[in-house]
Amino acid sequence: MKKSPSNDLIIVLESLRNRREFLKLFAKGFGYSALASALPACGGGGGGGGNPGQSVQTAVIPQASSEYTALKRTSYGVHRDALSAIQNMGIDAYLEEQLDYTQIDDGNLEGTIQTLFPLTRQSPAQLIGGFPDNIATIAQQMTGATQYRQIFSRRQLYEVMVEFWSDHFNIHLLNGLGPTLKPEDDRQVIRTHALGNFRDLLHASAKSPAMLFYLDNFFNLASAPNENYARELMELHTLGVDGGYTETDVKEVARCFTGWSIRFPGDMSGNYGTFVFVPAVHDNNAKVVLQNTISAGGGQSDGEQVLDILATHPSTARFIATKLCRRFINDTPDQASIDAVSAAFTQSGGDIKTTLRALFATDAFRTSADQKFCRPAEYLAGLVRALAPDTPYPTDNGVLFFFAQSIMGQLPHYWPTPDGYPDKQGYWASTGGLLNRWRLSFLSFATVIPPISVFQIDYTTLLGGANTLAKIVDALTSSILMRPLSAADRSHILDWLVDEYGQAENVGLPAGTPELIAPLVAAVLVSSAYFQLR
Amino acid sequence: MAITSPMKTPASTTLPADRDILVCIFQRGAADGLNALVPWGDVDYYNQRSTIAVPAPGSAGGAIDVDGFFGLHPALAPLKPIYDAGDLALVHATGIPHGSRSHFAAQGLVERGVDDKSGPDTGWLGRHLALSTPASNSAFRIVSISGNVPVSLMGASEPLAISNLGEFGFDQDIIDSGYPAVLTSLYRSPVPFYAPARSALAAMDELQAASISAITPDNGAVYPNNDLGNKLMQAGQLIKSSLPVEVICLDSDGWDHHESLPAYIQQSLTELADAVNAFYTDMGTQMQRITVLVHTEFGRRVAQNASIGTDHGTGGLAYLLGGGVNGGQIVSNWPGLATPNLEMGEDLKITTDLRTVLSELLTKRLGGTDTSQVFPGFAGPTAANVFLS
Numbered sequence: 001m002k003k004s005p006s007n008d009l010i011i012v013l014e015s016l017r018n019r020r021e022f023l024k025l026f027a028k029g030f031g032y033s034a035l036a037s038a039l040p041a042c043g044g045g046g047g048g049g050g051n052p053g054q055s056v057q058t059a060v061i062p063q064a065s066s067e068y069t070a071l072k073r074t075s076y077g078v079h080r081d082a083l084s085a086i087q088n089m090g091i092d093a094y095l096e097e098q099l100d101y102t103q104i105d106d107g108n109l110e111g112t113i114q115t116l117f118p119l120t121r122q123s124p125a126q127l128i129g130g131f132p133d134n135i136a137t138i139a140q141q142m143t144g145a146t147q148y149r150q151i152f153s154r155r156q157l158y159e160v161m162v163e164f165w166s167d168h169f170n171i172h173l174l175n176g177l178g179p180t181l182k183p184e185d186d187r188q189v190i191r192t193h194a195l196g197n198f199r200d201l202l203h204a205s206a207k208s209p210a211m212l213f214y215l216d217n218f219f220n221l222a223s224a225p226n227e228n229y230a231r232e233l234m235e236l237h238t239l240g241v242d243g244g245y246t247e248t249d250v251k252e253v254a255r256c257f258t259g260w261s262i263r264f265p266g267d268m269s270g271n272y273g274t275f276v277f278v279p280a281v282h283d284n285n286a287k288v289v290l291q292n293t294i295s296a297g298g299g300q301s302d303g304e305q306v307l308d309i310l311a312t313h314p315s316t317a318r319f320i321a322t323k324l325c326r327r328f329i330n331d332t333p334d335q336a337s338i339d340a341v342s343a344a345f346t347q348s349g350g351d352i353k354t355t356l357r358a359l360f361a362t363d364a365f366r367t368s369a370d371q372k373f374c375r376p377a378e379y380l381a382g383l384v385r386a387l388a389p390d391t392p393y394p395t396d397n398g399v400l401f402f403f404a405q406s407i408m409g410q411l412p413h414y415w416p417t418p419d420g421y422p423d424k425q426g427y428w429a430s431t432g433g434l435l436n437r438w439r440l441s442f443l444s445f446a447t448v449i450p451p452i453s454v455f456q457i458d459y460t461t462l463l464g465g466a467n468t469l470a471k472i473v474d475a476l477t478s479s480i481l482m483r484p485l486s487a488a489d490r491s492h493i494l495d496w497l498v499d500e501y502g503q504a505e506n507v508g509l510p511a512g513t514p515e516l517i518a519p520l521v522a523a524v525l526v527s528s529a530y531f532q533l534r
Numbered sequence: 535m536a537i538t539s540p541m542k543t544p545a546s547t548t549l550p551a552d553r554d555i556l557v558c559i560f561q562r563g564a565a566d567g568l569n570a571l572v573p574w575g576d577v578d579y580y581n582q583r584s585t586i587a588v589p590a591p592g593s594a595g596g597a598i599d600v601d602g603f604f605g606l607h608p609a610l611a612p613l614k615p616i617y618d619a620g621d622l623a624l625v626h627a628t629g630i631p632h633g634s635r636s637h638f639a640a641q642g643l644v645e646r647g648v649d650d651k652s653g654p655d656t657g658w659l660g661r662h663l664a665l666s667t668p669a670s671n672s673a674f675r676i677v678s679i680s681g682n683v684p685v686s687l688m689g690a691s692e693p694l695a696i697s698n699l700g701e702f703g704f705d706q707d708i709i710d711s712g713y714p715a716v717l718t719s720l721y722r723s724p725v726p727f728y729a730p731a732r733s734a735l736a737a738m739d740e741l742q743a744a745s746i747s748a749i750t751p752d753n754g755a756v757y758p759n760n761d762l763g764n765k766l767m768q769a770g771q772l773i774k775s776s777l778p779v780e781v782i783c784l785d786s787d788g789w790d791h792h793e794s795l796p797a798y799i800q801q802s803l804t805e806l807a808d809a810v811n812a813f814y815t816d817m818g819t820q821m822q823r824i825t826v827l828v829h830t831e832f833g834r835r836v837a838q839n840a841s842i843g844t845d846h847g848t849g850g851l852a853y854l855l856g857g858g859v860n861g862g863q864i865v866s867n868w869p870g871l872a873t874p875n876l877e878m879g880e881d882l883k884i885t886t887d888l889r890t891v892l893s894e895l896l897t898k899r900l901g902g903t904d905t906s907q908v909f910p911g912f913a914g915p916t917a918a919n920v921f922l923s
Contacts, residue, residue: 216792427683432734
């Protein structure tokens with residue numbers, strides 16, 4: 001774990017204070033009254049009393065289609081076009097296409113990233129030149145690039161795995177020199193190997209200057225080893241806390257990694273932020289790691305041998321398989337799924353695509369649905385993908401979304417401790433977590449509220465000509481939720497609209513009115529459990 | 535028809551006379567106890583920490599002497615008057631002997647109040663709260679000032695998770711639109727997440743009625759403008775409001791000082807002491823009915839490492855504040871810092887099980903909840919004379 005970044009974070013947030021005021025405007029829900037006055041013949045008053053005798057349906061949330069569920073689990077929210085594609089080609093072919101991600105045409109997405117978020121492409125040596133004045137900009141651009149890809153990339157499964165490994169090998173961006181180091185780690189470690197081989201990923205991470213700095217290994221000396229990296233390497237990156245290592249193993253592994261360091265600012269070679277092995281501070285005596293002898297005099301290879309021991313250890317296969325099943329299936333995956341995925345991991349020598357194929361073939365993945373509460377990143381990207389499938393990129397270069405994800409507590413690379421953002425719904429489905437999503441659901445008003453019109457919602461298309469309250473609910477259920485409402489919930493929403501607008505459900509509304517009503521209906525739909533389950 | 539609006543809950547403003555309001559601060563990351571409450575009278579302290587030790591009282595940057603053996607880190611000076619007033623007790627060489635040096639495993643074990651994984655998977659506070667009769671049906675009985683609910687509260691009925699009281703709610707025009715009411719219908723039992731959803735909707739109503747933002751610090755208290763200061767200020771607002779809050783949990787982050795410990799702990803202890811002092815001042819006489827508990831997952835290694843820091847250890851330090859605390863004392867049963875006296879030859883031994891302190895807290899200050907049900911399998915002792923009854 002690492003010290004608190006709170007002071008650095010404050011710097012970032014302070015530098016954007018004006019924007020924060022602007023966010024508050026939308027976060028509490030804005031300007032609804034202006035809208036209401038534009039509506040015809042508001043019923044007013046409503047009539048209290050409630051309806052306590054109403055029966056509750058037993059089928060609480062009707063299951064979505066299997067194609068919807070497969071998409072929801074492997075993407076950042078169901079996009080209309082992706083749903084058509086998976087319906088046409090079938091789930092297997094779709095997932096196979098997603099695994100072969102380099103063959104998916106992503107248009108000029110990376111060119112756009114280069115233009116909008118150039119600092120994410122820079123090396124530590126380039127970034128240190130503007131440090132620390134560039135901290136806030138780096139933070140915004142790292143978030144912006146991540147969100148941009150999650151929303152717009154057609155390589156959705158790849159982006160899901162990028163996030164998965166970013167959490168697994170978590171590095172806090174705002175941690176000392178971290179802002180200058182993490183962008184390269186993101187490119188060279190995480191994005192390079194996200195659908196590659198686990199052993200390669202592990203070796204790349206171990207030599208990543210961002211990781212060496214974050215977990216203090218840069219200062220791991222033979223004279224007094226620093227155990228931080230050694231412990232988290234086994235607990236979090238490979239074996240898992242119950243993976244069978246001892247406190248002695250922690251000390252021995254720490255000794256193996258003595259001398260693994262980085263070149264610091266002002267390095268004479270001009271290679272700031274690159275990996276360096278310093279033989280003078282390496283412990284060259286023999287070590288024993290998990291009953292394997294590491295011979296004396298191995299130098300840098302000591303650590304490399306440890307990584308290979310760990311990468312091929314059965315506990316690692318089990319640990320990675322469990323985490324993948326937890327990500328793609330549910331919080332407490334069944335043993336049969338874990339065993340199947342673990343076996344594929346071992347037999348393929350840690351090939352991540354082969355491992356995922358095994359996971360996608362499990363009964364649990366194929367037959368269950370609605371087992372998890374999507375995390376904030378999925379919620380936010382999912383809002384755009386559902387409400388505005390054809391929108392161009394936000395005109396504010398992502399500033400609004402930076403704050404939106406900040407409020408929800410899942411800014412990319414901002415989790416301070418090395419275990420990464422939690423992947424259990426008990427953490428996210430809290431009172432505060434739900435409230436924040438409800439507030440953000442009012443992004444559905446982006447068409448009519450100038451300060452947040454950063455992406456374009458086309459309600460005319462989403463409504464498809466619906467001109468009564470009943471048709472509005474049905475059309476938006478189909479175009480935004482893309483899964484059926486229960487009869488009870490359809491009634492709840494419709495009764496509320498009838499009450500709120502003083503119009504019977506099947507009465508034709510004046511032209512233009514459905515588009516004014518739609519944002520509030522959309523806010524309710526994306527606030528519901530329907531939209532947040534996967 | 536109309537949609538029923540979220541339930542208004544009648545709020546009781548007082549707890550039963552035998553129950554304090556509990557404010558629980560978890561120091562995440564394994565806070566070092568040895569440089570906070572400094573055993574300057576133990577020569578081995580200086581042998582083990584040759585360049586990071588806090589100097590003895592009287593030297594430059596030296597500890598503030600407390601009893602001729604222990605002294606407070608200078609950054610903890612704001613706590614000294616509270617100690618002298620008898621409202622602060624310090625328990626050194628404490629913790630739960632769980633044997634884990636993993637932050638994540640150890641935090642889970644300590645929050646569950648167990649010493650191995652086979653214990654109950656609910657939190658110790660959650661079990662206490664499930665066993666004790668609610669003094670109200672307010673959504674504000676149990677509050678985590680955070681975006682999430684900590685493990686310690688697992689098992690309690692729907693704790694609130696609120697990171698910022700001022701932003702918890704909707705503007706009036708949204709409320710008037712019927713949006714919260716329709717959500718109340720959509721999140722009916724047993725729809726997934728109905729419990730936190732209903733709790734959030736009820737809390738919004740209660741919070742609006744309580745006008746919380748109008749409650750400002752009293753008695754000249756000035757909260758530091760940092761994370762912990764902001765959280766404790768909100769805890770103070772909740773306690774002074776009409777909301778019948780009973781347990782508040784919050785985190786103090788950033789205690790994992792593997793490197794440059796002297797500089798980082800100075801910063802962390804300053805934040806802690808300033809924030810706690812402000813809270814104590816703000817609460818004034820209400821401290822008679824408040825207990826504050828500050829603790830961590832484990833202490834840090836006795837000897838320093840090469841990075842001018844310390845690695846993970848065992849025994850740590852707990853702070854207890856309040857009118858019901860038998861304060862002005864240090865409970866330590868000091869095990870000594872010579873290598874033969876250390877746990878595994880490296881760590882400060884635990885001489886007072888934290889559950890001993892928590893058991894006494896339950897018995898004397900939290901209504902007498904059955905400690906054998908809160909800490910099943912714990913052999914005791916169940917009191918350490920840290921609280922007044």
